[in-house]
Amino acid sequence: MPFPPRLWASLGILAGVGGGAGTATFVYARGFSYMTSDPSACANCHVMGDVYDRWARSSHRIVAACNDCHLPAGLAGKLWTKGENGMRHSLAFTFGGFPEPIRIVPRDRAIAEGACRRCHGEMTVAIDRTSGRDEPLACARCHGTAGHP
Numbered sequence: 001m002p003f004p005p006r007l008w009a010s011l012g013i014l015a016g017v018g019g020g021a022g023t024a025t026f027v028y029a030r031g032f033s034y035m036t037s038d039p040s041a042c043a044n045c046h047v048m049g050d051v052y053d054r055w056a057r058s059s060h061r062i063v064a065a066c067n068d069c070h071l072p073a074g075l076a077g078k079l080w081t082k083g084e085n086g087m088r089h090s091l092a093f094t095f096g097g098f099p100e101p102i103r104i105v106p107r108d109r110a111i112a113e114g115a116c117r118r119c120h121g122e123m124t125v126a127i128d129r130t131s132g133r134d135e136p137l138a139c140a141r142c143h144g145t146a147g148h149p
Contacts, residue, residue: 034086039065045093047102054148069115069147070108081111113139116146 026032030044039061043052055061060069071078085108092098104112116139117124128136139146 031086034082037065037067042066045089047093047098047100051102051148054145058146058148060147064115064119064147069112072111072114073118081108109140116140116143
């Protein structure tokens with residue numbers, strides 16, 4: 001049984017309004033900039049301005065950009081994390097409810113820890129061996145401001 005014309009009209013209006021609002025928001029928020037590796041995209045939101053400025057003054061700026069530390073290795077993981085973080089950030093910044101100063105969530109902290117260990121592998125292995133602990137020390141325990149002091 002075919003859909004009645006009023007239902008088609010309602011669906012068309014709903015799709016138009018949703019698509020228009022989504023497009024306007026994406027353009028206003030410079031959504032395409034988040035698809036790049038340009039660190040200045042991270043400063044699109046005012047809450048990240050100080051973090052970006054601190055990174056720009058750090059020694060890490062020479063060897064690592066935001067994506068190097070805050071995205072996992074591998075294309076699928078990068079795309080998933082960009083999408084998940086993008087959705088969470090857009091909702092938080094649109095509707096409020098984010099802490100200032102901004103705080104890293106546990107999953108993203110684990111990704112950053114993995115990046116530390118990828119870049120500083122020899123050092124972290126040596127520290128883990130001599131720490132006398134069953135599990136590795138978290139790099140941020142001592143270097144919590146590395147990357148953006």
